[in-house]
Amino acid sequence: MYIYNVTINIQEDIHDEWVEWMKKEHIPDMLNTGKFIKALMTRVMVNEEMGGVTYSVQYTTESKQMLQRYYDEDAKTLRSKTAPFEGKFVAFRTELEIISEQ
Numbered sequence: 001m002y003i004y005n006v007t008i009n010i011q012e013d014i015h016d017e018w019v020e021w022m023k024k025e026h027i028p029d030m031l032n033t034g035k036f037i038k039a040l041m042t043r044v045m046v047n048e049e050m051g052g053v054t055y056s057v058q059y060t061t062e063s064k065q066m067l068q069r070y071y072d073e074d075a076k077t078l079r080s081k082t083a084p085f086e087g088k089f090v091a092f093r094t095e096l097e098i099i100s101e102q
Contacts, residue, residue, distance in 0.1 A: 003068050003096040004036070004059040007044070009052040011088045018085055027057065029078055035070040036061050052089075058096075067095065 009019045027039045034057040044054035059069050082089075 001062050001101075002064055004061060004067055005094045005096055006052065006057045006059075006091055007094070008057070008089050008091045009048060009054045010024040010085070014085060014088050015061070018089070022055075024079065026078070028060055029081070031089075033070060033074045033078075035066050035074065035077050038086070048053050048085065060098075064095075064097075082100065 022041060027041065030036055030041060037058050040060075042056050042058075042059045044056055046054060048054055061070070
C-alpha cells in the first residue's frame with residue numbers, strides 16, 4: 001500500500017471556501033478516479049511564519065503502479081481545477097510506502 005500525501009498551506013482569506021471545496025469537490029473527485037481507496041484530511045498543528053493554515057491530505061492507494069496511473073491519467077486534469085485558488089496556496093507532494101499498520 002502507498003499513500004500519496006499532499007501538504008498544502010492555504011491563505012486565511014480563502015481558507016473556509018477552500019476547505020469546503022476540498023471536502024465537497026476535490027477529495028470526492030480524487031476518490032472517483034478509482035485509483036484511491038480512502039482519503040484522510042488533517043490540519044497540521046503548527047503556526048507558520050508565512051501565515052496561512054496548513055493541511056495534509058493523504059490518499060491511500062493499493063500500489064505504486066496505481067499511483068502512476070493517477071499521475072498519467074488524472075493528475076493534470078484534477079490539478080487544473082485548483083485555478084480559483086491560484087496564488088493563494090503552496091503545496092508539496094510526497095509518496096509514502098506503508099511498511100506496517102497496527
